[in-house]
């Protein structure tokens with residue numbers, strides 16, 4: 001597996017520093033159907049991924065493939081309108097690459113959002129869910145073979161993949177705003193096919209509440225970079241086999257639009273309070 005060199009991370013960061021006149025406090029990764037939030041940034045500077053050295057291109061539906069830097073709720077942030085997935089043919093390190101670049105720019109927090117399937121039968125389509133933890137049984141992480149010469153130690157703790165205080169704050173905000181906010185374990189599956197009903201039963205038996213095709217590689221990289229993380233999923237469909245209906249790509253994007261108001265309310269208030 002080809003790995004990036006420390007120099008390449010620095011080249012990406014130096015390029016972005018030449019374009020962005022501030023130090024971002026957080027990186028916001030906006031998942032399928034959730035990229036609209038980047039359009040709400042003030043004084044926005046938009047940089048297509050294709051212009052950033054060593055970045056890949058977004059090919060997934062609903063992923064515009066650009067980095068937007070600007071102010072959200074008065075805080076300087078970087079927002080990714082689209083991410084890189086393993087199912088697009090990218091390696092775990094490529095999927096997580098922008099996270100370390102954001103860390104080099106000074107971002108101390110990562111807000112990682114995603115569309116996901118609801119495995120927990122108590123959940124409903126359209127629910128927002130805080131990620132309490134994740135399970136990844138299918139892929140090596142982004143740091144396998146990582147060139148640590150320019151960076152940090154190889155082994156590190158993953159006892160708090162998602163920051164406890166951030167989760168508590170998000171829950172308080174949701175309560176105040178009357179937004180239903182679930183909490184659960186995210187189970188990573190590489191896709192691009194949706195899961196089989198048998199896989200979903202297995203995931204439930206193994207403790208998964210949500211299932212999705214992203215998030216974990218970015219989370220690992222963020223923790224490696226000592227960033228504080230918030231994981232937020234939107235349940236765009238009940239996972240395979242729960243309802244008697246085939247899963248489609250369209251419902252993922254449609255539910256994103258429907259949840260736009262509460263999703264952006266929650267994130268904006270979180271950003272103004274947490275950062």
Ligand code: HPA
Nearest residue numbers: 115116117211212213239
């Ligand atoms: N499975 C995996 N990823 C997803 C799903 C799902 O059911 N819904 C949205 N992303």
